[in-house]
Amino acid sequence: MLNNIMIGQYFPGDSFLHRMDARVKILLLLILLMEVFVFTSAPVYSALIVLTLALILFSGVPLRMVLRSLKPLWWIILFTFVLHLFSHPGKELCRVWQFAITQEGVAQGTLISVRLMLLIVLSTLLTFTTSPLKLTDALESLLSPFKKVGLPAHELAMMMTIALRFIPTLISETDKIMKAQQSRGADFVTGSVLSRLKNMVPILVPLFLSAFRRADDLAMAMEARCYRGGAGRTRMKEMKLARLDYISLVVFAVLSLGLGVGFYR
Structure with a gap:
């Protein structure tokens, strides 16, 4: 059980995710998580799952290692699914004792469970591909504008x-x-x-x-x-955006726009 907790572990590599600027990765992760919670349609979630699997593949991190991050929290995901399964009103599919399983409950439970899994996997992927030192510098850089209001970034x-x-x-x-x-x-x-x-x-x-x-x-x-x-x-290596970071931002903007258009159709 304890060996399955993957939060905070770093997997060394030379993939494009490892070489991306940590600030860009944090910003893209936040936007991705916002999209996970905003979008609700099945095609958009299918695209998000495919995108997540593609990121795992290109990162070079073993899929088994990423899936292990879900293992300690499987009971929370299962409890959330069962809770929505029996508590959501709608078209009744079957009945277990005094509780009814509805079609809408199955859909809502699946949606929330997928949300939780994407949240965990994407967050874990950030720590897998970003060293603690780079993560520190990126967080400080992103929080530095708030120094003007007294925030100790x-x-x-x-x-x-x-x-x-x-x-x-x-x-x-x-x-x-x-x-x-x-x-x-x-x-x-x-x-x-x-x-x-x-x-x-x-x-x-x-x-x-x-x-x-x-x-x-x-x-x-x-x-x-x-x-x-x-x-x-001062830092021995100053953080600078490279061509890979700009390309990643453009590609991600296009993908996000495509997801938004697919959601509102």
Whole structure:
């Protein structure tokens, strides 16, 4: 279960997605997610699914690795589908006990489930193809216009990136602690809910201690390198839009226009 959590992991590669400017990728992701929630027609969603599969193919990231990001959240997707399946009014298809399954419920449940899957896959694809350092610089660059109203863009970008980067580290640490406790006879599967919650204490205590220790080590390392926030800091490699980024923006604009025309027809 823990090994299936893919958030924050980076998959090195040389695809056009890896070479794109991180700022462009974040902006395109936000627009794609807006389109996922705005559009509702089946042809448009079919096009979005094909586009997502094409991005996965061209990114060089194994499809199995991307699909693993859905595994920890499959029960949420299933619960959402079942909830809409029985609660949406419409033409009744069949009845299970006192609950009716409607044609509109099937359609709405499928729509919401596909939305969630696209949201997870597209967001995971961003972290797969963007290194944490580039993601930090991109977030800071995108948030920099808000510095005029007092928003600490650099600090926010740094905190988000550190949190994102620490997710796989803490997952790996949790897995090691669970295996160590299981080798000592701990049982996290059988028994009542209360007993299983009690058995989680030997995991949470060393996990919190490890997290605080890693945070302290990181703070000392940043202080040893004279880190004082974003004021006056420069980058070894300045972020610049290349030809690939402009082409990607144009292609994406054409595709979005096509989806919009297909939706309003």
